[in-house]
Every structure is written in C-alpha cells, then in structure tokens.
Amino acid sequence: MRGSLEEARAEGLKRIEASTDLASLEEAQIRVLGRKAPLSRARASLRDVGDQDRKELGMLANEVQVAIQSALDRKREAFEAQELEQRWASERVDVTLPGEAPPVGAIHPLTRTIWEIVDVFVGMGYKVYEGPEVELSSYTFDALNTPKEHPSRSPSDTFYIEGKGDAVGLRSHTSPVQIRTLEIEPPPVYGVMPGRCYRRDEEDATHLAGFTQLEGLAVDEGITMGDLKGSLLEFARNVFGRDLDVRLRPSFFPFTEPSAEMDVLCFVCRGEGCRVCRNEGWIEIMGCGMVHPFLLEWVGWDIEKYTGFAFGMGIERVAALAHGVPDIRYFWENDLRILSQFRGPA
CATH class of the missing domain: 1.20.1270 (Substrate Binding Domain Of Dnak; Chain:A; Domain 2)
Known part of the structure; x- marks a missing residue:
C-alpha cells in the first residue's frame, strides 16, 4: 500500500x-x-x-x-x-501615440451654399425671411399677378393638396414669402427667402421635382434696374469669382416688369455645348426684374412712392456651378463618396 x-x-x-x-x-x-x-x-x-x-x-x-x-x-x-x-x-497601448480620429461629418453642400449666399446679401443689409411650404394659391399665384389660365397653375405643373382643389398646394417657388413679408414689414424691405420648392418637372442633370430656392426682394424709394444689376454682380463675384462669365438677357415673369434672366457659362463644356447645358453653352441660374406694381398694390403700398426689384435662383444649380458638379441630382443621393468631398470649415 x-x-x-x-x-x-x-x-x-x-x-x-x-x-x-x-x-x-x-x-x-x-x-x-x-x-x-x-x-x-x-x-x-x-x-x-x-x-x-x-x-x-x-x-x-x-x-x-x-x-x-x-x-x-x-x-x-x-x-x-x-x-x-x-x-x-x-x-499594450502607448498612450503617447495619437488616437484614431473618428469620422467627422460636414455641412451639406446645399446648406453651405445657402449660408454663403445669405452672407453675401446680409452683408449688403438684407434680412432673412421664411414661409410655409404648403401654401395658399392666393399667395403662390394670385398675389403674384399670375393669370388663371397660366400653365404654372395647371395640376401638371403644380402639386395640389388632395381634397383642396387648386386652393392649396406645395409652393412652386419662394415668391409667396415676398408677399407675406410685404404684408407685415413696413417699408423699406430688403430680404432674402431661402426654402424648399416643388414642381412637376422631369428630373435631369439641371432639374428636380423637389429643389431648393433662394429669392431676394428689395423695395424702397428710388430703386432702379441699376440697383438690381449691381446687387447681382456683387453676388456673382462672391459666389462664382471671375472664372465663369455671366450674362443678363430679357425675359418675362408675371410678377416683374421689366424682367431678365441671369445665365452662367456652362461649367462642363465652357460654352462649347453639351448635354448639361442642352448645347446652349449657358445655364440659366436665376430670374430677376423690377417688382410689378400689381404686387405692391396687392399689399397696399404706394406705387408712386416705392419701387423694387426681385430675383430667384436654384440653390442646387448655384452649388453645382460653384463646385463643378455636373449633375444636381448628386446632392440628394446621399453618396458619401461625393458628400465627403465638401468637408471643411462652415
């Protein structure tokens, strides 16, 4: 044992x-x-x-x-x-080594473009105004001197709210904010109105059914077409620099008289003609003109005393021009490969 x-x-x-x-x-x-x-x-x-x-x-x-x-x-x-x-x-971790930086987001290029444009006009004494996206047709069309038979009032062009007929719809431009501003603000008025708009457009490289617009309005004593030109040239110099040419050409809008279009040289073909500019060499960037007396009378302003100018531009187009983006649909596709290129200080 x-x-x-x-x-x-x-x-x-x-x-x-x-x-x-x-x-x-x-x-x-x-x-x-x-x-x-x-x-x-x-x-x-x-x-x-x-x-x-x-x-x-x-x-x-x-x-x-x-x-x-x-x-x-x-x-x-x-x-x-x-x-x-x-x-x-x-x-083992060496605490003296730099850490791994987390991914950092950035301001969306459209938001950044709005801020840049607003900064330009605020620097000239303008204020920022906003209004509803679901708007009464009386503000979207009637107050803006748009005839009943105008094509823009057709359901094929405008999104109307179901059950409201053609009395209420999604605004097709931010111009109704101009009327609302003139109704509540005493003269003079200098303002810019950024916001979302909606139209039944066929989407392509330069058009969207839902897009962002910024309009401007200046009403005061002695406002002339020369003031409009000077303001838009100041805007163009600050946003586009001198690399792209701009031009003003006669046009027509029910709410301005006289009216004009400001075009920018195509950022893809540089005037040679391509699918983006539809072989014209120029891309329409905004409409503008002197405020029609009808609008001032609608809000009760003295048309013998006050005159003004107005303009409106698509933010997607401005952003595309400023950054060389060939298709404005890229801004809404949420592709990080594209959006990450716009990092930087706000």
Missing part, C-alpha cells in the same frame, strides 16, 4: 511538471486527482488495511494529496502569470 501511494505521488508530480499550459494542466489534474487516478484507488483500498496501519497510511495519503495539490497550484500560478504577461505585451 505504501508503495502504491509513493508511486501515485511520483506519477502525479511528473504529469504536473510535464504540463505546458493551463489546458494540459487541467487534464493532468483530472488524471492525478480524479476518481480513477492512482491516488484515489489507493485511498479506496485503505478500508481493507488493518486498524494498526490504516492511521499511518491515511496520513501518508493526505500528505501525497497535499503535495500534488501544491504542485498543481504552483504550476497554475506560473501559467496564469505567463498568460497575463503575454496579454500585456499584445494589448
């Missing part, structure tokens, strides 16, 4: 010493202390030993188990220390 216990001690210590990691140590523990281990079998045989030797052999069996358990604990501590050291080595 004594020999069996000493043999169990030697075999157990040998298996423990031969362990190379925690997994093999756990396996060794099962083999030297498990129910089928030599030590467990020897202890089970103690019941067959006489009373005189049982006490002595029982003390030896306890001594062997303590020795094996101590060897297991020492080996486990060594392996755990080694594993911790390896983890520290592999997961």
Whole structure:
C-alpha cells in the first residue's frame, strides 16, 4: 500500500511538471486527482488495511494529496502569470501615440451654399425671411399677378393638396414669402427667402421635382434696374469669382416688369455645348426684374412712392456651378463618396 501511494505521488508530480499550459494542466489534474487516478484507488483500498496501519497510511495519503495539490497550484500560478504577461505585451497601448480620429461629418453642400449666399446679401443689409411650404394659391399665384389660365397653375405643373382643389398646394417657388413679408414689414424691405420648392418637372442633370430656392426682394424709394444689376454682380463675384462669365438677357415673369434672366457659362463644356447645358453653352441660374406694381398694390403700398426689384435662383444649380458638379441630382443621393468631398470649415 505504501508503495502504491509513493508511486501515485511520483506519477502525479511528473504529469504536473510535464504540463505546458493551463489546458494540459487541467487534464493532468483530472488524471492525478480524479476518481480513477492512482491516488484515489489507493485511498479506496485503505478500508481493507488493518486498524494498526490504516492511521499511518491515511496520513501518508493526505500528505501525497497535499503535495500534488501544491504542485498543481504552483504550476497554475506560473501559467496564469505567463498568460497575463503575454496579454500585456499584445494589448499594450502607448498612450503617447495619437488616437484614431473618428469620422467627422460636414455641412451639406446645399446648406453651405445657402449660408454663403445669405452672407453675401446680409452683408449688403438684407434680412432673412421664411414661409410655409404648403401654401395658399392666393399667395403662390394670385398675389403674384399670375393669370388663371397660366400653365404654372395647371395640376401638371403644380402639386395640389388632395381634397383642396387648386386652393392649396406645395409652393412652386419662394415668391409667396415676398408677399407675406410685404404684408407685415413696413417699408423699406430688403430680404432674402431661402426654402424648399416643388414642381412637376422631369428630373435631369439641371432639374428636380423637389429643389431648393433662394429669392431676394428689395423695395424702397428710388430703386432702379441699376440697383438690381449691381446687387447681382456683387453676388456673382462672391459666389462664382471671375472664372465663369455671366450674362443678363430679357425675359418675362408675371410678377416683374421689366424682367431678365441671369445665365452662367456652362461649367462642363465652357460654352462649347453639351448635354448639361442642352448645347446652349449657358445655364440659366436665376430670374430677376423690377417688382410689378400689381404686387405692391396687392399689399397696399404706394406705387408712386416705392419701387423694387426681385430675383430667384436654384440653390442646387448655384452649388453645382460653384463646385463643378455636373449633375444636381448628386446632392440628394446621399453618396458619401461625393458628400465627403465638401468637408471643411462652415
């Protein structure tokens, strides 16, 4: 019996010493202390030993188990220390190194363009006004001298609210804000009106069914067409610089008289003609003109005393010109490959 216990001690210590990691140590523990281990079998045989030797052999069996358990604990501590050291080595962080910068967003190019244009006109003394996108037709058309038979009032051109006939619809321009402003503000009025507009346009590189517009209005004593030209040239110099030419050509709008269109040289073909400019070499950027006396009479202003000018532009077109984007639909596709190119200070 004594020999069996000493043999169990030697075999157990040998298996423990031969362990190379925690997994093999756990396996060794099962083999030297498990129910089928030599030590467990020897202890089970103690019941067959006489009373005189049982006490002595029982003390030896306890001594062997303590020795094996101590060897297991020492080996486990060594392996755990080694594993911790390896983890520290592999997961060590040098706090003096610069961190990984998280992705940083940016102001949307259309918002940035609105701010840039607004800054230009605020610098000339204008205020910013806003109005509802769902608008009464009396403001969208009637107050703006638009005849009942005008094509823009057709359901094929304007989005009307279901159940309201043609009395309420999505505004097709921000001009209604001009009327609302003239109704509540005392003269003189100098204002810009940015906002979303909606038309039943076929979408292409220069047209959208839902788009952003910014209009301007100046009404005061002695306002002339020369003031309009000077204001728009100041705007063009600040937004487009001198790389692209601009031109004013006669036009017609029900709410201005005389009226004009301001065009910008095509940013793709530089005047040669392409699909973006429809082979014209120029892209229409805004309509403008002197405020029609009808509008001033509608809001009760003295047309003998006050005159004014107004203009309106598509923000998508201005942004496309300013940044060389060939298709204004890119601004609304939420493609980060495109939008990420407009990062920078607001």
